Amino acid sequence: MLEAATTALAALVDPASLIFLFAGILAGLVIGIIPGLGGTGAVAILLPFIFVLEPNQALALIIGAVAVVHTSDTIASVLIGVPGSASAAVLMLDGHEMAKKGQAARALAIAFMSSMFGGLLGALGLTLSIPLARPLVLSFGSPELFMLTVLGISLTALLSKGNMMKGLMAGAFGLLLGQVGGAPAAPDYRFTFGSLFLTEGLGLVAVALGIFGVAEVVSLVAKKSSVATGSGIGVGWGSGVRDVFSNFSHVLRGALVGIWAGVLPGLGATAGTWMAYGQARATAKGKDKKRFGKGDPRGIIAPESANNSVEAGDLIPTLLFGIPGGAPAALLLGALLVFGIEPGPRIITDHLDTVYTIVWSFAIASVVGAALCFVLSVPLAKLSFVRFPVLAAGLVVILFTAGFQESKEIQLLVIMLVLGAVGWLMKIAHIPRAPFLIGFVLAIPLERYYYLTANLYTLSEWVVRPAVLVMLAILLFPVATAVYRRLRARRDPDVPQLLPEDDDEEAAEGAEAPSIWRIVIAVGFLVLFVGAFFVAQGFSDRARLVPALVTALGAVLAAVVLILELRRRRAADAAADGSDWRTHRRDVLVSFAWLTGFVVLVYVLGGLLAAVVFVPVFLWRVAEMRWWRIAIYTVAVVAVLLVLQEFADVRLPIGYLTPVGLL
Structure with missing residues (x-):
């Protein structure tokens, strides 16, 4: 392993690789400033360029962006009270409060330093996980890999706070779109409707840019104003740095919480940062707890340390098991597949140098990104004060040019437009989009591992394997927890909740749809799944099984979501469109x-x-x-x-x- 680590470092310090690493860092810093894009947008925009790069250069470019996007998204949250990403929303509690007191520079210094240490600790955790997880990973067969794919999709949805059914429905929708094109277990083309273009399936880049990028652009352009209002950063950089070192225990605890949140597929950065904030507040003594939410440095240190370490934690299941922990990791998985590198057990034996390239890139980017933020925070912050239509003119061109690169098919631009509309509808209806993207990426691996498992084992053989039983228990735990919380809330409605009830990414300010629109959107998903179910009946037996199961499950979930929306509308007394x-x-x-x-x-x-x-x-x-x-x-x-x-x-x-x- 030491040899692989040194080989990867030698390849990374090659001038060409360093140039692309710094390019990724700069792209991540700039994209992090623009609310709504975040790590997913950064990777999606850069992903098309990997097709013309060497593997080490491409990974350096992408990891450079992923490692720093949560460092720069702090700027908008602290200065203007608008989160640069969903996970940065927690910083508004203490970071924005400090800014309003004229201590913006101090708050930013705390955030940048905490992000740097969180990234370094995350890279260390990723390094240590390789020898520890190696025996476990190498013992996995197709049943365990099949359950891991199910777990990766399901946990993302189940842990969508307040949106469990919608998250599961979004995951089923992603699985459905991922099955467009050739079937992996039969010589059939599915859901192509006679189109030669669709026989190759939908491109990951176009899908990601449509669902996330286009949807966010139209929402922000519709505001016709700058994302930010306010003024400068002020002074206090030195005191902020001292705050971090005097509260370094919160850095360590926040980073550990972040790594753990990243390792569990589906938990993600939003939950990780709120959990880290919660543990920091819970461990405060006496009157110290009352300082949280009023400009306490610890309220920035803990979540910012978790924010960056989550991304490193996400890479552990992505690389070792092939299960992306979040939307950016799902795009990284797609990038690895482009180079013929299949994440999972074989990556440790066949591509260990690639793993260490990612580790080194993450560590270097965390340090360089934090340093650049200190230098560039003032000009970067000005992007938040530019009216978004000004930024959108060039961004639209870049988005569609990027989406075109994967297959070079101009029809992809229309797909991006359609998916952009779908993404916006999901956004206003509070339907989480991360489960959709993970379901899309894992659709074919899930089907492949299922057929391998079904051909090699009987149901009674593979379902009782120890690792499968453990994963079933992990899968059922959030369901049991949700039922317990619902029952407890009915008994005691005043029970406080640590995490926000809705995913901030899907509940952007001013973008919440009236109840009638949510009902119409739920009906649309129900019609889609039912229609796809009947279309799937025309496929051969082996090509029909998984699409039929996915569409039937999706129809049931959409029906449940529809019922819940109807009940919510009656409870809200059917408020009209404002x-x-x-x-x-x-x-x-x-x-x-x-x-x-x-x-x-x-x-x-x-x-x-x-x-x-x-x-x-x-x-x-x-x-x-x-x-x-x-x-x-x-x-x-x-x-x-x-x-x-x-x-x-x-x-x-x-x-x-x-x-x-x-x-």
């Missing part, structure tokens, strides 16, 4: 119209000329910029596209009227 919601809905439709216009331009003119037309018109009509700024902005976007095309081998879509010279 004027704020109608305005938001109209603005979102306008935003979608702009994105649709860009896709139409791409079909007609190609990617480059579409950007030349779309960017200035969008900046003029939506961002209302001055003409000379529009000209500079447009030239910059076109220059970036040309540089990527020339030096990064990024392909731009070709339209029906694209001039020959631009092909």
